[in-house]
Amino acid sequence: MSEFSIPKGYRASGVRAGIKPSGGLDLALIVADAPGAAAGTFTTNRVAAAPVKWDRELLPSDGIRAIVINAGNANAATGEVGYQNARRTAEIVADHLQCDPEGVLVASTGVIGHQLPMDCLEEGIGRGFEALSYEPSGFNDAANAILTTDSRPKIVSRRIPLESGKFTLFGMAKGAAMIGPRMATMLGFLITDARIAPGALQGILSRAVDESFNCISVEGHTSTNDTVLLLAGSNSDRPFLRGDDLKAFSAVVEDACIELAKMIPDDGEGATHRITVDVQGCRDRDEAEKIARAVADSPLVKTAIHGADPNWGRIVSAAGYAGIPFAESEMSLRLNGVPLYAEGVPLPFDAESVSRDLRANREVHILLSFTRGGASIRFWTCDLTAEYIRLNADYTT
Amino acid sequence: MSEFSIPKGYRASGVRAGIKPSGGLDLALIVADAPGAAAGTFTTNRVAAAPVKWDRELLPSDGIRAIVINAGNANAATGEVGYQNARRTAEIVADHLQCDPEGVLVASTGVIGHQLPMDCLEEGIGRGFEALSYEPSGFNDAANAILTTDSRPKIVSRRIPLESGKFTLFGMAKGAAMIGPRMATMLGFLITDARIAPGALQGILSRAVDESFNCISVEGHTSTNDTVLLLAGSNSDRPFLRGDDLKAFSAVVEDACIELAKMIPDDGEGATHRITVDVQGCRDRDEAEKIARAVADSPLVKTAIHGADPNWGRIVSAAGYAGIPFAESEMSLRLNGVPLYAEGVPLPFDAESVSRDLRANREVHILLSFTRGGASIRFWTCDLTAEYIRLNADYTT
Numbered sequence: 001m002s003e004f005s006i007p008k009g010y011r012a013s014g015v016r017a018g019i020k021p022s023g024g025l026d027l028a029l030i031v032a033d034a035p036g037a038a039a040g041t042f043t044t045n046r047v048a049a050a051p052v053k054w055d056r057e058l059l060p061s062d063g064i065r066a067i068v069i070n071a072g073n074a075n076a077a078t079g080e081v082g083y084q085n086a087r088r089t090a091e092i093v094a095d096h097l098q099c100d101p102e103g104v105l106v107a108s109t110g111v112i113g114h115q116l117p118m119d120c121l122e123e124g125i126g127r128g129f130e131a132l133s134y135e136p137s138g139f140n141d142a143a144n145a146i147l148t149t150d151s152r153p154k155i156v157s158r159r160i161p162l163e164s165g166k167f168t169l170f171g172m173a174k175g176a177a178m179i180g181p182r183m184a185t186m187l188g189f190l191i192t193d194a195r196i197a198p199g200a201l202q203g204i205l206s207r208a209v210d211e212s213f214n215c216i217s218v219e220g221h222t223s224t225n226d227t228v229l230l231l232a233g234s235n236s237d238r239p240f241l242r243g244d245d246l247k248a249f250s251a252v253v254e255d256a257c258i259e260l261a262k263m264i265p266d267d268g269e270g271a272t273h274r275i276t277v278d279v280q281g282c283r284d285r286d287e288a289e290k291i292a293r294a295v296a297d298s299p300l301v302k303t304a305i306h307g308a309d310p311n312w313g314r315i316v317s318a319a320g321y322a323g324i325p326f327a328e329s330e331m332s333l334r335l336n337g338v339p340l341y342a343e344g345v346p347l348p349f350d351a352e353s354v355s356r357d358l359r360a361n362r363e364v365h366i367l368l369s370f371t372r373g374g375a376s377i378r379f380w381t382c383d384l385t386a387e388y389i390r391l392n393a394d395y396t397t
Numbered sequence: 398m399s400e401f402s403i404p405k406g407y408r409a410s411g412v413r414a415g416i417k418p419s420g421g422l423d424l425a426l427i428v429a430d431a432p433g434a435a436a437g438t439f440t441t442n443r444v445a446a447a448p449v450k451w452d453r454e455l456l457p458s459d460g461i462r463a464i465v466i467n468a469g470n471a472n473a474a475t476g477e478v479g480y481q482n483a484r485r486t487a488e489i490v491a492d493h494l495q496c497d498p499e500g501v502l503v504a505s506t507g508v509i510g511h512q513l514p515m516d517c518l519e520e521g522i523g524r525g526f527e528a529l530s531y532e533p534s535g536f537n538d539a540a541n542a543i544l545t546t547d548s549r550p551k552i553v554s555r556r557i558p559l560e561s562g563k564f565t566l567f568g569m570a571k572g573a574a575m576i577g578p579r580m581a582t583m584l585g586f587l588i589t590d591a592r593i594a595p596g597a598l599q600g601i602l603s604r605a606v607d608e609s610f611n612c613i614s615v616e617g618h619t620s621t622n623d624t625v626l627l628l629a630g631s632n633s634d635r636p637f638l639r640g641d642d643l644k645a646f647s648a649v650v651e652d653a654c655i656e657l658a659k660m661i662p663d664d665g666e667g668a669t670h671r672i673t674v675d676v677q678g679c680r681d682r683d684e685a686e687k688i689a690r691a692v693a694d695s696p697l698v699k700t701a702i703h704g705a706d707p708n709w710g711r712i713v714s715a716a717g718y719a720g721i722p723f724a725e726s727e728m729s730l731r732l733n734g735v736p737l738y739a740e741g742v743p744l745p746f747d748a749e750s751v752s753r754d755l756r757a758n759r760e761v762h763i764l765l766s767f768t769r770g771g772a773s774i775r776f777w778t779c780d781l782t783a784e785y786i787r788l789n790a791d792y793t794t
Contacts, residue, residue, distance in 0.1 A: 047717030047725055077713050077725065079742040112710020113743045178697060178711075180718070219696040221711070222718035299616040299696065299781075300575060300789060307790030313509020314575075314618070316474050320444030321577070321619035328444055328474065345476040346510045384696075385790070386783035392697060393704030393782070 004136055004157035007168040007193035009033040010231075012138040013131035014145030017124020019110070019117060020072035025145035027124040028069040029093070030189060031132055035103060036233045037195075038064035039202035041209045043181070043226035049076035050086040051106040052227060058102055060198035064231055065103040067189060068093045068125060069146050071174070072110040073117070076224035085116040092122050096129045107187055107227045109148055109174060143172040146187055149391065150176045154263040156256045160194065162245040165238060167194040171256050173228075175264040177392065179218035180297065181226050188213060188228035188260055194249055195233030195240050204250045205230045212257035215289075215379045218268040219388070220297035228257075265380050270387030273305050273364050277379040281370035285377060287324050291368060292379035294322035302384035308358035310351050312340040319368055326370060334367040343371070401533055401554035404565040404590035406430040407628075409535040410528035411542030414521020416507070416514060417469035422542035424521040425466040426490070427586060428529055432500060433630045434592075435461035436599035438606045440578070440623035446473035447483040448503040449624060455499055457595035461628060462500040464586060465490045465522065466543050468571070469507040470514070473621035482513040489519050493526045504584050504624045506545055506571060540569040543584055546788065547573045551660040553653045557591065559642040562635060564591040568653050570610075570625075572661040574789065577617035577694065578610050585610060585625035585657055591646055592630030592637050601647045602627045609654035612686075612776045615665040616785070617694035625654075662777050667784030670702050670761050674776040678767035682774060684721050688765060689776035691719035699781035705755035707748050709737040716765055723767060731764040740768070 006012075010032055017027035040059040042052045058064075068089055075082050090104040097103070108116070132138060143153035154174065160167040175186030196204070209228050230253070233240075241249055266274050277296050282288040295301055298318040304311045312333055319331065328344035336357050339347050358364060364383075403409075407429055414424035437456040439449045455461075465486055472479050487501040494500070505513070529535060540550035551571065557564040572583030593601070606625050627650070630637075638646055663671050674693050679685040692698055695715040701708045709730055716728065725741035733754050736744050755761060761780075 045714060045717040046719075046721070046723055047714050047728075074710070077710055077738065077741075077743060079725070111708070112714055113738070115743075178714070221695050221697045221715060224710075224714045224717060298618050299785075300618045303786055303789035306786070309790070311508070313471070313474055313621075317442060317444050317509055317575070317621045318618060320442040320621060322443075324443070326443055328476070331444075341474065341510070344474075345478075346474060346512075384786060386786045388696075389700055389703070389781060389783045389786060392700035393706070 004155055004170065005159055005168045006134065006136060006139055006170050007191050009193055010191050011132040011134050012142040013128045013133060014141030015124055015127045015131055017070065018120040019070055025141060026071045027128055028142035028145040029128040029132060030067045030142060030191060031097070032065055032231060035063040035065050036231050037062045037198040037201045038105065038229060038231050039198065039205040040227065040229045041206055043223055045222050045224050047077055047224045049074055049108055049225040050078055050082035051075055051108045052225060053083060054086045054090065055105050055227065058105065060202040062198045063103050064105060065097050065099050066093050067105045067107065067229060069107040069187065070121065071146050071148050073108060073114055074110045074112045074225050075108040075116050076112045078113065078115055081115055085118055088118060089121055092125050096125065105229055109146065109187055109225050112224060139170060146172065146174045148174065149269055150174050151267050154260055156259045158252050158256050160249060160252050162241070162248055164241060164245050167192055169252055169256055171260050173260045173264065176267050177218050177269040178221045178223045179216060179264055180220035180222045181213050181216065186223055186226055186264065190230040190253065190256065192232045195238045197240055200246065201230060201232050204253050207250070208254040208257040211254055212261035215377065216261050216265050217293065217296050217381045218265055262380050265382040268382035269391045270385040271382030272385055273383040274362055275305055275364045275366060275381045275383065277381065278367045278376065280376040281372055282375040283373040284375045288375050288377035290324055291319045291322040292377050294318045295366065295368065296379050296381035299384050305358065305364055306383040306385050308355045310335060310354040310358065315366060316341055326372060330371045332369045336365050401552055401567065402556055402565045403531065403533060403536055403567050404588050406590055407588050408529040408531050409539040410525045410530060411538030412521055412524045412528055414467065415517040416467055422538060423468045424525055425539035425542040426525040426529060427464045427539060427588060428494070429462055429628060432460040432462050433628050434459045434595040434598045435502065435626060435628050436595065436602040437624065437626045438603055440620055442619050442621045444474050444621045446471055446505055446622040447475055447479035448472055448505045449622060450480060451483045451487065452502050452624065455502065457599040459595045460500050461502060462494050462496045463490050464502045464504065464626060466504040466584065467518065468543050468545050470505060470511055471507045471509045471622050472505040472513050473509045475510065475512055478512055482515055485515060486518055489522050493522065502626055506543065506584055506622050509621060536567060543569065543571045545571065546666055547571050548664055551657055553656045555649050555653050557646060557649050559638065559645055561638060561642050564589060566649055566653055568657050570657045570661065573664050574615050574666040575618045575620045576613060576615035576661055577619045578613065578623050583620055583623055583661065587650065587653065588628040592635045594637055597643065598627060598629050601650050604647070605651040605654040608651055609658035612774065613658050613662050614690065614693050614778050615662055659777050662779040665779035666788045667782040668779030669782055670780040671759055672702055672761045672763060672778045672780065674778065675764045675773065677773040678769055679772040680770040681772045685772050685774035687721055688716045688719045689774050691715045692763060692765065693776050693778035696781050702755065702761055703780035703782050705752045707732060707751040707755065712763060713738055723769060727768045729766045733762050
């Protein structure tokens, strides 16, 4: 467990509620001392999970007291019963806090299509309240309790010294597969003691998510449960952040989201390489994103990297089917800094040396540059390995 | 080698030109006795191969004498030199036939980004002309010479008894990976002795390809070289097909294209299951296609099938990110005939029995039905296995 800081006015816990068949930690609580502002971004999947539907109706809000998260069951594709179970989960937490259920956000992750075991939830939430702590240990337990196939917890924290005072940001996330976020991602939770109005908070979170969680993928399968939540300002004796302080805060949130988001493909199921895809020189960000996503999600690109194969034709051909009407002569490619293709023409290069470099290093850098404009994007993904197949095919029901 | 029929007036051959490092058959010729009508459909990839660019300019045409196909080198992402090499290949064939190079179509498949070894091409074409035969053996050699990682040749033939006479259709295709055709597919070649005008022929081919090669995928990576060509009517003493005969011919072409297209995912690299995805009850065909493609290309769906895991949440969640604004209550799912999800509600089912069924049978049927309209589509794909990863990562440069 690495060192991290917790914003004032928040407690957390992670406990065993008996939802995961493994018997591991599977229920997390984050509780604010007082109602605060909250913002959220969610999956665009039409089969949105019940907790996503519940949270979406509530945010942005300035009356949020708690987040309750369960792992082991996604409560997705569960119909009206599933929605009532998400609401009931909020009610159980609200009863402990003596607040409205609308003050409680809910998130779930795990298998799709099964109803939540509500007796486990009820008992687990009771135990979660007993375990609540202001200490890092409580937050570390929470960060572990939201994991499914992840190999490690994903935590960031930032101290934020501003004109109007010193603040702290803490964030945690989960995700190792079914990662192809569009407008949202798997589960991410951030809290801060800076005081920010809900509308401003939503803008800050949405911009940060666009540059972080929306720029990662493992295999491109957009989940039903993608949720990122940001709570702020429960420490309500402070003034609202304004002007330069708000901008500085926003930059810290974006930076923390990027750090957290990168941990997801880095822990991608079976992954052996971290791949950064830079797409530059496009007409607009949307062009750059479509090209980066096509490259990052191509199983042929991902297996080539896994095999340390400088088979760069797979990269330029993936860019070619992204739906952007570029000409080949507008495109150049570098792999780990080595120019392979320049303005539509293949270059001679030392394939053995590029392959050795791919074999020796976990980090891979793909740079696709165009001569179409000034827009760019940075995208993060991982390679595709036989271990991913084994995890998703051989170890199942 | 199974029995098949060859249309009158065509010869073919397949020879070793030394392009494939393996030393296998890698150059195919199809030669018509007289100039005939030809239609083609091609990749929408912006990094289109040089031979695709050459053919696109020529079709539809009524002056095509030959198709020359090489395997082992895609002649894609090769710039102006690559285009000149494609033209030169047509010229070499045209010299043998004493026709214009514009009477020769070219197709290539193999590794991207390397220039064609033109000396091998020139010598191989010479040997290909010596080997030309009207017999099935020549066509069988050609069908083998266009393969790369395919495990077997892909051939169809049809006898077509029409009012105006008896005709024959022969077709061959290749492809086992980099299969995610959009508006075209990997290589497919069809020839017939029925006489049809180029415009009508193009319409017939385009419709057939939409229902066949455009409805398959292996991993969804749209190739740079996708090409389907249809030659007709070199037997020019017959009248043009008209009316009911033209309709009947068109239906045979579609049927033959579907049979040929299905052979591709059936031979998908490492595949252990053939998956048919039926999407029914959509507002229009485009809706149905987007949903079918999202399901067919999801690595999580493909690994679940491979693992005989009735984890149907992966199927409905893939449909959910297809970009179609359906409501969950409009969707139902059957897997191998077993109802798993009905109008947004999960159904109880015998998971052990469905899993046993998946384990025992190579054929898998996914039926997603909606209550949005009358449009439907049938899509074919295969599962994703560790063997696919091995083939694309471990056995490379």
